[in-house]
Amino acid sequence: MKWKIPLFKIYQDDDDIQSVTNIIKNGSHWADGREIQLFENEISQYLGRKYAVTFNSGTSALHTLLLAHGIKNNDEIIVPSFTFISTANAPLFVKAKPVFAEIEDKTYGLDPEDVKEKINPKTKAIIPIHYGGSPCLIRELKEIADDYNVLLIEDTAESLGAKIKDKKLGSFGDSAILSFCQNKVISTGEGGAVVTDSKEIYDKLKLIRSHGRLDAQDYFSSTNYMDYITLGYNFRMPTMCAALGLSQLKKIDSIIKMRRSNSSYLTKKLSKNGITIPKSPSDYYNVHQLFTIRIEEQRDELMEYMSNKGIMTKVYFSPVHLTHFYQKKLGYKIGDLPVTEKVSNQVLSLPMYPTLTKREMDYIAENIEKFLKVK
Structure with a gap:
């Protein structure tokens, strides 16, 4: 696509x-x-x-x-x-x-x-x-x-x-x-x-x-x-x-600076009800390799909605312990790690890269806001 x-x-x-x-x-x-x-x-x-x-x-x-x-x-x-x-x-x-x-x-x-x-x-x-x-x-x-x-x-x-x-x-x-x-x-x-x-x-x-x-x-x-x-x-x-x-x-310092600037801008645009953006402790310096939000309900519906608008999103990460391999290999099952499973069911990573433009970030935020209003 x-x-x-x-x-x-x-x-x-x-x-x-x-x-x-x-x-x-x-x-x-x-x-x-x-x-x-x-x-x-x-x-x-x-x-x-x-x-x-x-x-x-x-x-x-x-x-x-x-x-x-x-x-x-x-x-x-x-x-x-x-x-x-x-x-x-x-x-x-x-x-x-x-x-x-x-x-x-x-x-x-x-x-x-x-x-x-x-x-x-x-x-x-x-x-x-x-x-x-x-x-x-x-x-x-x-x-x-x-x-x-x-x-x-x-x-x-x-x-x-x-x-x-x-x-x-x-x-x-x-x-x-x-x-x-x-x-x-x-x-x-x-x-x-x-x-x-x-x-x-x-x-x-x-x-x-x-x-x-x-x-x-x-x-x-x-x-x-x-x-x-x-x-x-x-x-x-x-x-x-x-x-x-x-x-x-x-050029890693300039790359990180651009990532942090974009993350700050997108965070301000997405400060809406229903969306949680994790905040690092004050003495933590985050380089924002991913920009991940949490939405308590209809995460998968939001993902599909964004896809229809041409915006790629992805779930990082689905629980490893619930993969077919680890359930069969080590006997893990749903409920063994409830916090991990809850977080994994709510997170969604949005586009994030150094050259992401304000116009693109506005488009991302506008479509999330439209989805929330409709839902």
Whole structure:
């Protein structure tokens, strides 16, 4: 369908195009160029972490991170059900068990109180997400992780650049993952990264992402034998993606500024009865990767109405624990996570991107108001 207003548009400029063009014209090092290490250095500096390792997706990054941290068979990992499914799937990739905990109603992140209820001797890690560009209650979750001596792994896929006071998300946990998929704050098309302060984890990540190969030299430019010392995967980020990431990261502050400005404008336009717009705590800096409203009744009817007007909307997220797979695999059922299920039945994400115009936002708000008047 051709949308008048899509859910998102990728922000790009001539510098992005030139950065990729340069790699292609180089004629070599498309998979192992210097831009990969440069991008990793810039990411680690931006987030104030010692190390960053890039991957071909955020899912690969999380999978590898769990392997690097030694998560294994029968370990339990506490995750939200209100998330993209890869957060829950990653523990299964390493034969661990995802344990779904409730979310709270402020940020739609993991509820610290329910997390404490779910911790037991088998619990090895907590993986909170920062929903839609807003910090979750990460400080409270960190206290719990420290008290119970379990790992805190931040899923920062949607919230690069967000922070609490002056501390950026991705710097609270033992490690964190990022995503550069096309609808994120900055994008490499597909791509991801891990940030950490642990040299041991850093070294393991590099081995696992590249077949378990000990790369003392560049594999593609050397004729020397290189040993394989562990089981690994082909999870590397291509050079042209890293080059695009470097170009995008240079303008992340201006991209976030545009997102926050648009979010502020749309919030004012939508301050109507029947619509709830979540508000972050005062010391939270939201980058608005998503703009999500809540409507208590007729959410699906509003979604259809907006579609008929050419405005794309989407539900982020339907509960993972109620997917066919997790009901069959782990026995979850309706009613197991009532807050998650209630929120998931009421949320609707509206278009949000840096180049969204006031005219487009007016059109969005006008049609929501028309729907509410009719209904």
